[in-house]
Structures are given as structure tokens and as C-alpha cells.
Amino acid sequence: MKTFAELNFPGRLIAVEGLDGSGKSTQIYLLKRWLEAEGVRVYFSEWNSSELVKSATSKGKKRELLTPTTFSLIHATDFADRYERHLLPLLRAGYIVLCDRYIFTAFGRDIVRGCPPAWVRGIYSFAALPDLTFFFKADLEVSLNRILEGRPKLKFFEAGMDLRLSSDPYESFRMFQGRILEQYLAMSRTVRGVRPRSPGWSSGWRQPDMPPCRWG
């Protein structure tokens, strides 16, 4: 797999990855505003936001119709639609594309749900790697507290209830997020030349001039 720069695209793609509550969405929003103020042509794309696919995903989630396989495939469809209709043409036109979650989100979640890793990675092999990926490595407790503050109502799949880890949504969410964090950490270990920029929860992992991940 190659990055957009390695594929000679004039644009660049920057992705943020991490758990819910790790601070990535806040930071990418600030990054977008900063780049816009600098006069850079920027496009922002969020996980699970394709106009074509969204209603099916939301129906599947509300009615609890999704299995690990269809959960994976419907998110891949959503990603493919955004990738082919928005990201590729914009990157060809020289835009800086900011992605709130990229393929690594699918690798983490789908594998935790029990999809075979090689199958999931094979499906996403049509996508080029980001030119830069920030992994927001926050402590599990910090992320959990940010989300669970005020005891919001957790949705079925959001809490990982389909995994039957616990009948309590909050407990299930904790266990589910913990497993996803393990996946992220395992992925970040396969990254070349990466080290935390500064200690503490807010440190993104930055990797200059290198493709962010290497898959076996």
C-alpha cells in the first residue's frame, strides 16, 4: 500500500484515529479552521457519512439488523462512496483532505467483532494510505470518562452490545473500547519511525514523511 504522495497525487490526506473521547474530532476541527485561515483548500470527511449509504446503516443499527459481516461491509460501502466520489477527485485537484477516522477504524472495530483480519484488510486494499495519520493515544479511562460523563444513552452497536460482553451497556462499552484500544496499540507498533510527540493524553503520534502503517 502506498500513500497519496507516493502515488503522485498533488493533494495530501491527513487522518485522525483513536477512541471515542480521545479528542481527535476536536483537534481535526481546529486543524481545519487553521488551514482554511491559511488559505489552503481543505475538505473534511467524516467516517460513516456517505449520503448514499447512511440511511441503510442507520436502519441497520436502529433495528439491530447488523452482523459483524454486514456491519463491516456497510461501513466499507460508505467509505468507498466517499473515497471514489469525493476524496480521489479532491486529491487529484490538490486539496488537503482531513479524515476523521480512516481505514484503521474499520481494522480495529471489525477485528474486535470477529471478522478475519486478512478479509477486512483485503477489502480496504483499494484505498491508499494517508500521508499522515495522527493516532490519539489517550488513556482508556480518560476517553471513557469524557464519553460517559452525564451518563448518555449509549446506542446498541456503539456500546458493542452485539458482542454480548455484558448486559450492562456501560460495562459493555468499557470492554469494547478497551479491546479496540488494544487493536490500535498493536497497529501503532507496526508503524515505522513513530514515537509520541509529547507525554500525556493529548499527544498524537506523528510520523513524518513515512507511510503510517505497514501491513505484514
Added chain:
Amino acid sequence: MQVGLKRSTLVSEELERAQDGNILSRTTLSLFYATDFADQLENIILPALKAGFIVLADRYIYTLMARDMVRGMDETWLRNLYGIALEPDTVFYLAVEAEELVQRNLAKNATLDYWESGMDLGFSRDMFDSYVQYQTSMQAAFRQLQKSYGFTIVDGNRSVDAVTRELRKKIGAVLVAKSAVK
């Protein structure tokens, strides 16, 4: 139990709408159909098979793979994607010449469907030409898949009765093998 393409509870409406709008690029089209298939596989096909039913599938992964191959998708990628599917006990490929297909289609609908004519591929702006070229490419893709999956080819140029007699005879053999397992 009967299943077919674009009949899933999960995504059939959205897929239909996207096709009407003609805004599907090839990877999205491919994954949309794969989702539709997986929904039916896990919620209908597998439970029915476990309960001892005979499942009749009007098209299966091979049509989806052939359509995507004609659109330039990588065969290895498709094999991985559809690695989730069970291989049918028998696959009948009803071989019909493209010229005969176009006649049957027009006799039935008096028009050719945009996607069935492969208009998204830009073979020709003439729908009739595009249809014939697209179906010819589809047949080449099926021949390619036949090499690894070994479909039973049935001559579909014959009458309904002649084809059905052959199918019954061949399905009979599958059913005998099934009762032998019991």
C-alpha cells in the same frame, strides 16, 4: 426458500435509489451488492440450510463477481470479498447468446435497462450496441470464473420445457446425494 440479488432488508432500497441516481462508482457498487448479499446469506440462506431447506438462489456471488470484473475490479480482491459465501452444491449457468438475450429482454420489457446494458461503462452511446457488448463481456467473465468454480453449463437457447427437464434431472442427482448424507 428463495433468494436473489437486491432483496435484502438491510440495503435493497438504498441500492435501488443509488442506481436510479446513477451516482455509483465501481467499488461502491461492488460493496453495496456485497452487503446486500451478506445480509441475505446470514439472515436467510444459512438459517434455512441449517434447518434442512433447499435454497434456490436466482443469481449468486458469481454474477456479482462477473459484473465487477467487467468493470475492472481485481479478481483476487473479489475472491477475498466473497470468501464469506458458501459454495453452492450446484451452480447452473444458463448460457444464452447475447443476440438472443437482447431479443428476450425486449420482448419482455420493450426496453433495455441502463445497468443491464452496461451503460455506465461507456462501450457505446447506443443502448442496443452497449447491451450486446456488455453481455458479451459478461459471458467472458463467466467463462473466466467457470475455470475455477466449475459451473454446470446448461444450453439456455432451448425452450423452457427442454431447459427445465435438464435442470430437474441434474437437481435430482444433488437431492439423492443429500438424502445419502442423512
